Amino acid sequence: MFKRWLGRAPQDRPxxxxxxxxxxxxxxLARALPxxxxxxxxxxxxxxxxxxTFEGAGGFEVDDEVxxxxxxxxxxxxxxxxxxxxxxxxxxxxxPSAYVAKTRTYDGPVVIEGDVPRLGESWERGLVxxxxxxxxxxxxxxxxxxxxxxxxxxxxxxxxxxVMDGAPALGxxxxxATWARVLGDEFADLVDRVHAGRAADIDPYGATSPPxxxxxxxxxxxxxAVALRARHPxxxxxxxxxxxxDPASFAAAAPRRSAFADD
Ligand SMILES: [Zn+2]
Numbered sequence: 449m450f451k452r453w454l455g456r457a458p459q460d461r462p463x464x465x466x467x468x469x470x471x472x473x474x475x476x477l478a479r480a481l482p483x484x485x486x487x488x489x490x491x492x493x494x495x496x497x498x499x500x501t502f503e504g505a506g507g508f509e510v511d512d513e514v515x516x517x518x519x520x521x522x523x524x525x526x527x528x529x530x531x532x533x534x535x536x537x538x539x540x541x542x543x544p545s546a547y548v549a550k551t552r553t554y555d556g557p558v559v560i561e562g563d564v565p566r567l568g569e570s571w572e573r574g575l576v577x578x579x580x581x582x583x584x585x586x587x588x589x590x591x592x593x594x595x596x597x598x599x600x601x602x603x604x605x606x607x608x609x610x611v612m613d614g615a616p617a618l619g620x621x622x623x624x625a626t627w628a629r630v631l632g633d634e635f636a637d638l639v640d641r642v643h644a645g646r647a648a649d650i651d652p653y654g655a656t657s658p659p660x661x662x663x664x665x666x667x668x669x670x671x672x673a674v675a676l677r678a679r680h681p682x683x684x685x686x687x688x689x690x691x692x693x694d695p696a697s698f699a700a701a702a703p704r705r706s707a708f709a710d711d
Contacts, residue, residue: 463490470516476590477670478520482698485527492523492533501539508544508580517587518578521597524670525605528692534604538574545581576600593651593672602666606659614658618690630686635661649679673699
């Protein structure tokens with residue numbers, strides 16, 4: 449379903465009150481959005497939950513809290529953009545707690561996708577795997593720059609053009625040149641810093657590869673928008689052009705809990 453159809457869908461359902469309460473309690477990122485964006489987000493959440501299958505793994509029971517909390521954050525990445533709702537994605541698989549990838553442990557939100565490429569292309573394209581405890585940690589603190597849902601769904605966007613290379617489908621040709629230059633330079637700088645043991649204000653995990661860099665700066669764009677805009681203005685502007693959002697502007701207008709944490 450194309451997003452542009454959502455606005456005029458005759459069967460526009462009201463957003464359930466229970467779901468609104470889940471957003472109130474669990475998803476400060478959604479509640480910090482401008483009013484109009486919150487309405488668009490609600491329509492996206494309804495469609496996402498309709499279209500995608502959520503499955504529990506490892507004995508985990510998926511309920512509306514799980515569905516709405518994950519869908520809300522996934523759909524923040526789609527606001528304002530004329531795009532489909534993760535067309536490659538069929539299933540969100542949720543474990544109760546951190547599943548440690550064999551090849552990698554990561555101090556922060558646990559990144560599960562490390563093993564996924566080895567499970568095959570169809571998994572990579574159709575599936576997102578999340579640990580509910582990591583989702584909760586990433587969701588509760590909206591200013592720490594770590595959010596495993598934003599991270600995994602940035603990878604989904606990256607893959608939509610058929611190749612996971614650190615660049616989502618950008619549309620206009622000129623945007624690719626800007627993307628390659630700005631993100632390429634920032635990625636190279638981060639790699640240099642990490643190898644030299646120097647401090648970096650972007651999560652060093654982003655130095656792993658261009659796709660991880662895109663996922664990590666997406667987390668920062670939404671959770672440390674003000675700091676990212678101040679210290680990496682070109683990177684911020686390039687992401688703002690892609691996401692068609694300016695989270696630093698409304699973060700500044702309505703300061704959120706620890707949104708300005710300056711680490
Ligand atoms: Zn990743």
